[in-house]
Structure formats: C-alpha cells, structure tokens
Amino acid sequence: MLLELVDQSLDPNNYDAEEVKKVIGIALLCTQASAAMRPAMSEVVVLLSSNDLLEHMRPLMPIFI
C-alpha cells in the first residue's frame, strides 16, 4: 500500500520496495506531533543504515489529523 505513494515517473524495477518502505517509515517517525517521540538525527542515521531496527518502532498519529 505504501508503494502507491511513490512517484509515478519512477520505474518500479529501479528501486527496492523494502527500502522505500523503510524510508517512508523513518519519515513518519520524524513527523510525529510530539517532539520527544521523534528520533534524533544520529538515530535516524542508524535507522537508515540498518535493515530491521524500524520494525520495533511504530509512529503515532499527529494530533491534528
């Protein structure tokens, strides 16, 4: 489902679906309403370079939506 979000002009064969999901998940973690819940930039770097750490973190919905 998350892949529907990806830019239509990109060729689906040119990117890894799992990586895109990971990056979207990280972006969701970063845009949480509570500042305390957002990761620090160093943590973002760790999440980006790892493959399975993100599974343990679930972004909360922001207040305004």
Add this chain to the structure above:
Amino acid sequence: MCLSYTEILRVAISSWMNNFSQKFRTLGWRNSYPGTNLIFAQELQEQCKSKNIQWPSLKILKGKMYCHHIYAFSLISSHLFEHQVIEKKNSNAKYYNMLRVSVLLLIMDCVLYVLVRGYTAPEYVLHGQLSAKVDIYSYGIVVLEIISGQKSTDMKAVDDDGDEDYLLRRVRNFPLIYQKLVIFL
C-alpha cells in the same frame, strides 16, 4: 520568510489565548488545538448572522486554506482592516468582541493550514519552542516529498470517492487503510 510568518502568528495566538480563552471556553472550544475549527466556524457564522455581522463564508474560508501560507497572511491583514472599518460603524462592545473572535478564528484557520501542510513542526507554530527536533520534522517532510515527487502543499485524490488530501495526511492514512484491509481479510 516562513520564520517571520510563524513568529507573527505566535504573537497573535498568545495574545488571543490571554484575552479570549475564557470566551472561547464558554463557546465550546475544548482545547487549544484547531482540530474542530470548521464546525466551530459554522456555529460562529450563525451567531454572527443573527447579529448582522459580516462574516466570510465557509466556502471562502476553506478556499483561503488552499492558498499559499505567505499569501494567507496578507489575507488575514486585509480582513483585520475590513473588520476595523465595521468596528467603527458599530461601537457596541458585543459586536467588537465578536469581530475580534472572527478575525482570530481566521488566524487559527491559517495556523491549521501551516500545521497540516508546511515544513514547520507543530510545537514551533503553536508555542514557539525551537529545538533540534523541529529540524527533524522538516527533514521527515522533505523525505516524503522526495519519495512521492509531490510538494507537501499539493492536493491529490486519495481514493475513488475523490477525497483530496495533503501529502502528510495521505501518508498517515496508508498504514490505517492497510490495517483495515488485514482485519477485513
């Protein structure tokens, strides 16, 4: 430019909180977050109509939320001016308060607009709390923009019903839809 805009909003809101929080509490404004602003706007619009006060229609109000946020500020100032003109005609204190409330409601709408669509973190827009986490928020929005190839200010169709939404809301809704599908299956 974005900074000065949020700064102005912050001042406007803090003065509003001080002067009108009591009034809004009696009118049913439950919390400081503008989540229910359109329902509330409708209520206020009816009250203004019954007192013969000029009030921007809901359609215009919604239209304004689609505008670019810097443009929105010029709209606020033009409305402030309009209301000041009316204010001189009716020196009644009740009218005066109502007009102030309507102007501030318009500002709250624009705050909602910035919160949902901009790069600026909510706590900075509302309370002026600046930290490294504000930049993290902006980073998240930029990443989503890069992946989707759309600006966070663009409206796109979400589903077959033709409901349109902003980038962040749309992304947030995807996991929910997914969960619903899993339960359904």
